[in-house]
Amino acid sequence: MNATLLPLSDPLPTPSRRGAHEANKLAKRLRHQVGRAIADFGMIEEGDKVMVCLSGGKDSYTMLDILLQLQKKAPVSFSITAVNLDQKQPGFPEHVLPEYLKSIGVDHHILEQDTYSVVTRVVPEGKTMCSLCSRMRRGALYTYAEEQGFTKIALGHHRDDLVATFFLNLFFHSKISGMPPKLLSDDGKHVVIRPLAYAREEDIAAYADARAFPIIPCNLCGSQENLQRKQVKKMMDAWEKDTPGRVEQIARALGDIRPSQLSDPKLFDFLSLGKRGDADLPDAHAWLGGDGGRAEDAGDDATP
Numbered sequence: 386m387n388a389t390l391l392p393l394s395d396p397l398p399t400p401s402r403r404g405a406h407e408a409n410k411l412a413k414r415l416r417h418q419v420g421r422a423i424a425d426f427g428m429i430e431e432g433d434k435v436m437v438c439l440s441g442g443k444d445s446y447t448m449l450d451i452l453l454q455l456q457k458k459a460p461v462s463f464s465i466t467a468v469n470l471d472q473k474q475p476g477f478p479e480h481v482l483p484e485y486l487k488s489i490g491v492d493h494h495i496l497e498q499d500t501y502s503v504v505t506r507v508v509p510e511g512k513t514m515c516s517l518c519s520r521m522r523r524g525a526l527y528t529y530a531e532e533q534g535f536t537k538i539a540l541g542h543h544r545d546d547l548v549a550t551f552f553l554n555l556f557f558h559s560k561i562s563g564m565p566p567k568l569l570s571d572d573g574k575h576v577v578i579r580p581l582a583y584a585r586e587e588d589i590a591a592y593a594d595a596r597a598f599p600i601i602p603c604n605l606c607g608s609q610e611n612l613q614r615k616q617v618k619k620m621m622d623a624w625e626k627d628t629p630g631r632v633e634q635i636a637r638a639l640g641d642i643r644p645s646q647l648s649d650p651k652l653f654d655f656l657s658l659g660k661r662g663d664a665d666l667p668d669a670h671a672w673l674g675g676d677g678g679r680a681e682d683a684g685d686d687a688t689p
């Protein structure tokens with residue numbers, strides 16, 4: 386399979402004139418947001434071979450569609466290959482994606498790996514399987530990317546995923562950390578990009594609807610969404626209802642971090658801040674040890 390530079394396929398037939406109008410409006414906004422994310426994070430450069438991971442959900446269809454549109458006028462030349470992993474869930478309509486990808490003329494490959502059997506065997510009944518399933522999916526896709534020499538792996542996570550992950554880490558792992566628009570995989574072999582990082586889920590859903598993508602649901606395995614993620618989503622939905630625009634504010638805040646206004650001495654050198662003199666500052670051990678250590682070290686009387 387060769388990753389070749391392909392022209393943008395014809396637009397899909399849209400269900401109605403209103404649908405077409407809506408799709409055009411949304412396409413413009415999404416192109417703008419994706420283009421900005423690509424530029425802000427240096428996601429794609431000249432000669433890149435981009436593997437676009439396609440699950441059959443609204444997000445990845447939209448990502449592929451918008452990237453193909455941008456590719457036509459991009460300031461750099463790069464190739465796009467859509468890759469789907471058929472995880473062998475019962476009832477997975479395996480003809481849908483190849484037919485769609487053929488119809489739009491995009492270079493593509495369907496990987497087959499029965500992660501479903503492994504996940505159902507390993508995860509106890511009634512527990513959510515998504516986390517192991519996603520890890521295995523990632524592993525299979527990364528391996529394929531390495532074999533084929535793809536220089537970028539594009540995933541369809543959007544703004545709302547980035548915000549939700551931030552809160553999951555905050556609420557359940559006591560960490561200020563999220564899902565970055567661009568990252569190097571743990572083994573340093575892959576650069577993962579999230580071109581939809583600035584795009585709202587609502588827009589993506591409306592766009593996918595207007596474009597009538599042949600959506601494949603990601604619940605064929607019957608697994609329930611992780612409870613913590615569900616809670617966070619519920620919270621964000623309630624915010625959007627009661628205080629529209631709050632999620633956008635948070636998403637912007639994720640790109641405007643001020644380490645000196647937080648409390649992590651690894652990110653900001655609080656020790657040097659306003660420090661007088663060159664002497665080393667006593668560490669916590671010295672402070673917690675009372676005045677004995679200082680008296681001994683300094684060789685003078687520590688009593689006031």
Ligand code: SF4
Pocket residue numbers: 474514515516518519603604605606607608
């Ligand atoms: S819903 Fe099923 S297929 Fe989708 S991530 Fe979860 S376990 Fe995997």
